[in-house]
Amino acid sequence: MTGKQSESSGAFADWTTRRWLRVGVSGVLVVLAVLGSLGGWAMWRTSQLTASLIDRRSPALVESIRIEAALVDQETGIRGYGVSGRRDFLQPYAQGVADEQAALKRMRPLLSDDSRARADLAEVEKDADAWQKLIARPVSTASPADAAKIAEARADEGKADFDSLRRAMARQQAHLQDERQAATRELRQAVTLRNWMFSVIALVIAVVAVLVFEALRRGVTGPLSLLGAAAREVSQGRFDRSIVGSGPADLRGLAADVDSMRLRLVEELRFSEGARGLLDEQAEDLKRSNAELEQFAYVASHDLQEPLRKISSFTQLLQRRYGGQLDAKADQYIAFAVDGANRMQNLINDLLAFSRVGRVHNEHQTVDLEEVLGRTLDDLSVSVEETGAEITHESLPTVVGDLTQLGMLWQNLLSNALKFRSPDRPPRIHIGAVCDEGVWEFAVTDNGIGIAPEFQEKVFVLFQRLHTKDAYPGTGIGLAMCKKVVEFHGGTIRIDPDYRLGTRVVLTLPALDAATAAPDRETQP
Structure with missing residues (x-):
């Protein structure tokens, strides 16, 4: 089992997050398509059985009962007219004939795909036509006196024909009732199957959602969280923390890149530490040099100014006292000395002012x-x-x-x-x-x-x-x-x-x- 698992993990080791998502989404779409097809078939089956029961079976039974009622009205009207000879008894007969024809017209399309029901209807129509020829039409068209004679002469034979018609009607209604009950049972079974199927679909969708969530957690969010935690530890200063990736190939590659960057940062840090040490040494040297410069400025402002001022004063005094008493060359030399001393004093003052910028003021x-x-x-x-x-x-x-x-x-x-x-x-x-x-x-x-x-x-x-x-x-x-x-x-x-x-x-x-x-x-x- 362990060997199979390692072989399987090795087979999927090169799969990236995009490939896993593509395969997962395709699988989910296939499952949803199959479940949708089954649900659609269950709905179609239920609607077909419902339509058959409501639009054909029940209306056919109702029309059969109406035909029976119309024939009973006809038989009642003929018998009344044959006994009493009164024409008003023919009105139920005429109404029954009209109702029978209307019911037959509505019933025939309802039985178009049911051979047994068509046979039952044909038998009913045959028996009804035989009774009509034997009793109903002769009596209804005869005079009151002749109608009574015909009815009395054919009473037994007419009763037998109408009883045969009743039995045919009973068989037809029994068959229609059986078919209606069978359709009702099929509809109940279809509804039950539909409900179970939708329950299974809902369960499968829930399971798929859980599997997708768990797959994303294990394959994407989990490895990313571990990678983020490791990266945060490195950012907080733990540069010795190795970053090892898990999950799909691209996430493992990202972890390897981040770890490579960590190693580069470690190298840069080592170089920076060395450079920082060198900088500290240079800062100490610079501080020492600044101290020496400050000392030089102090010496220039105190120690150099006094002898320079003395040189300048005595050369100027020498120029004023002995100017014109010596030769031209001596006067020129004295002038050079005075000018040089003055320029040196100005230069030192300007240099002191320059050194004080940002330090004294x-x-x-x-x-x-x-x-x-x-x-x-x-x-x-x-x-x-x-x-x-x-x-x-x-x-x-x-x-x-x-x-x-x-x-x-x-x-x-x-x-x-x-x-x-x-x-x-x-x-x-x-x-x-x-x-x-x-x-x-x-x-x-x-x-x-x-x-x-x-x-x-x-x-x-x-x-x-x-x-x-x-x-x-x-x-x-x-x-x-x-x-x-x-x-x-x-x-x-x-x-x-x-x-x-x-x-x-x-x-x-x-x-x-x-x-x-x-x-x-x-x-x-």
């Missing part, structure tokens, strides 16, 4: 950029007046950020626009602001000398200068600081490559609330 609050821009313009008022610059701006919003850093941002952007102005026209600077999907986009546009396309990314790198210090002063740290401030606030900054009439710097900052736009202020110069 890191107090996020709501900042009104209108006020920040106003203070920046006040600080740059001398440069604006000297260059004859015209600075306009659209209404600026309120954002979340560090007040000091955002002030440094506008200071550097506007200073660059004033510094790199065109020599043949006064500076025109415009600040635009547009809110789009929760992000404010600002555009600082000037009509200066512009930036060549190949240098538009380079200008944001620390200490990158496009001009000599004699042409344009500075340390080359302004736009690098702007980029660091903007990125610290979660935005971006770039040079618009399509603008050719100067420079357009485009930067973005997250909006405080995209639904609350800036108040409707007019553009102010």
